[in-house]
Amino acid sequence: MKVVIISSVWVEPQSSAAGSRMLQLIELFLAKDWSVTYASTASPSEYAIDLTEKGIETSTITLNDPSFDTFIKERSPEIVLFDRFMVEEQFGWRVSQQCPEALRILDTEDLHCLRKARHQAVKENRAFEENDLLSDVAKREIASMYRCDLTLMISQYEMELLQEFFKVPGTLLHYLPFLLPPVLGDFIPFEERAHFISIGNFIHAPNWDATLQLKHTIWPEIRKAIPDAQLHVYGAYASQKVLQLHNPKEGFYVKRRAEDAKEVISKAKVLLAPLRFGAGLKGKFVDAMQCGTPSVTTKIGAEAMQGDFTWGGYIEDDVYAFAKAAITLYTYKNLWKVAQDHGHILINNRFQRVDFEDDFYAVIMKCKHTLLEHRRNNFTGQMLLHHTMQSTKFMSKWIEEKNKGE
DSSP: OEEEEEESSOOOTTTOHHHHHHHHHHHHHHHTTOEEEEEESSOOOTTOOOGGGGTOEEEEOOTTOTHHHHHHHHHOOSEEEEESHHHHHHHHHHHHHHOTTSEEEEEOSSOHHHHHHHHHHHHTTSOOOGGGGOSHHHHHHHHHHHHSSEEEESOHHHHHHHHHTSOOOGGGEEEOOOOBOOOOOOOOOGGGOOSEEEEOOTTSHHHHHHHHHIIIIIHHHHHHHSTTOOEEEEOSSOOHHHHTTOBGGGTEEEEEOOSSHHHHHHHOSEEEEOOSSOOSOOHHHHHHHHHTOOEEEOHHHHTTTOTTSOOSEEEOOSHHHHHHHHHHHHHOHHHHHHHHHHHHHHHHHHOBGGGTHHHHHHHHHHHHHTHHHHHHTOHHHHHHHHHHHHHHHHHHHHHHHHHHHO
16 A cells, blocks of 8 residues: 655654654554655654655655645555645645545644633633633634544544534544553662653644753752752753753753653653643653653643553642642652553553554455445544635636745
């Protein structure tokens, strides 16, 4: 089978969880010996992996340009995967026109409308309400899901939200979380570790907000109890406003991008992530549990990961309880070891690739073999493709003509 992946970025697994997720999807396709083409509207990236080394064709594509029509028609894919709904908005109508029999799959990464609604509530210093979800972003994102044949979700919580609140049919959704190998449990011991750690891409708003929470509220409380403690803050794309937080006298060290995230996490005692908003799965917790590093986070941080298992550390929304939990893990070896064991159990029971890959292949093949019936049962999607995409199409055509004039 021929697969074309369309994205607005290149694959950077060392920069974000989204990059790791995309690489996992690519490896699922390659494991079946399917031909994969990765096309992006982005400029070449310094930190992107070389996909051609995996036998993947790469191509730079242009927005609002008929050259894409030629590109996609020449490849005639059986599957087209859109990386986030904004990409489907731009290219979905072109794929539908040029390759109508191609299975259209949307990978959400996380539910954007949920993350943005929670962010807005935090900005307004109030509790999040379900009605916050009724936004223009939600209308765009869920319309994109209907226009596609299948949408991949990494969070069971978000699956339930889509079906119960937005009434999206379950036949259009498929749960596919992070796909990981087993963790063997050969961890660096407590005595050989030092410092607290925080890690996350700084252009991702929840991470930047969490860094400010640490700097101004949580970290001063921890330093009162452990005066010589250090917090090492790692993250890709550190701007000047991030670097200005660096203050060795306070034990607050801004370290920029980690060349190897797992290496620095495995040497730390405790990972801190006071996330006040966000959605989806958090790569930092996957890395921490794989490295045997206990963590302290919030309910939102643990939301998509915990399931019915005990968290590998503590979950606290109150900043002072958060600081106390961090101090406890850092100080008491026996409690730290219990938390490490809980994280090890959780990661090995919730996110093993072997538990999900067969179902993923099966749902793809079922959709391929029953595509006409599948689309007939999703008439709402056909209406949205007919009406909504006409506006997107003619806006794109207008930009094409405008660009010719320039």
